[in-house]
Amino acid sequence: MSSKNKTYLESLVSQLPPEQETSEELLSCYEIILFGLGISYYGVPLAARDIDVNIYLSETLNAVVELPSFVITPIILERVNRRSSVLVNTLLGGASGVLCFVLSVLGKTGIAFAFELATFFCARIGFNLMAVYMVEMFPTCVRSSATMMFRQALVVGGACCPLIASIGRDLPSVSFAIFGVAMSGLGLFVLILPETKGSSLCDTMEEQEKRDQAINSSCC
Numbered sequence: 001m002s003s004k005n006k007t008y009l010e011s012l013v014s015q016l017p018p019e020q021e022t023s024e025e026l027l028s029c030y031e032i033i034l035f036g037l038g039i040s041y042y043g044v045p046l047a048a049r050d051i052d053v054n055i056y057l058s059e060t061l062n063a064v065v066e067l068p069s070f071v072i073t074p075i076i077l078e079r080v081n082r083r084s085s086v087l088v089n090t091l092l093g094g095a096s097g098v099l100c101f102v103l104s105v106l107g108k109t110g111i112a113f114a115f116e117l118a119t120f121f122c123a124r125i126g127f128n129l130m131a132v133y134m135v136e137m138f139p140t141c142v143r144s145s146a147t148m149m150f151r152q153a154l155v156v157g158g159a160c161c162p163l164i165a166s167i168g169r170d171l172p173s174v175s176f177a178i179f180g181v182a183m184s185g186l187g188l189f190v191l192i193l194p195e196t197k198g199s200s201l202c203d204t205m206e207e208q209e210k211r212d213q214a215i216n217s218s219c220c
Contacts (some may be wrong), residue, residue, distance in 0.1 A: 097180020
């Protein structure tokens with residue numbers, strides 16, 4: 001992280017309530033998760049050429065699978081808590097990436113491509129879930145700044161994916177395994193984050209402090 005970004009991160013953290021569980025480490029967890037999702041979201045379609053399928057068909061289907069994610073995400077958010085949904089989604093996406101690599105090596109192209117689509121679909125769902133997670137986590141006065149930082153982490157992950165995808169020139173489809181491991185491995189950081197499902201959105205730091213104190217009291 002550059003000194004400029006680090007200074008900005010520290011200034012954002014200094015605005016957060018000291019009693020809130022949010023800290024620089026917590027903010028870093030969000031960025032790490034989105035970095036892993038960014039690598040997979042931007043990298044998987046880029047590496048699709050490593051699978052022996054029609055490139056035009058593969059890119060079209062990768063675009064099409066994004067559409068159901070906007071219908072499924074609200075259902076997940078309504079029925080499952082935030083940490084569990086992100087964790088399960090990233091683990092499934094990671095497993096799909098690894099299976100895509102294994103099946104591609106075994107020559108089962110059609111099934112491998114199906115798992116490629118599943119990996120991309122999970123990356124899209126993960127981004128949707130994290131977007132809502134961030135909104136619920138931060139009060140309005142710093143929410144825009146926090147969202148901007150996390151989007152930056154997503155884009156940085158996307159900037160790294162061409163390097164990973166290029167590995168497939170020498171080891172066909174191995175990039176899918178790397179994308180999968182990155183998504184699932186970095187997704188484990190969600191276990192450090194607090195649960196926000198059902199919590200009210202706050203506009204100021206004072207409101208958030210009161211909300212967190214009420215939550216802590218009820219848990220004791």
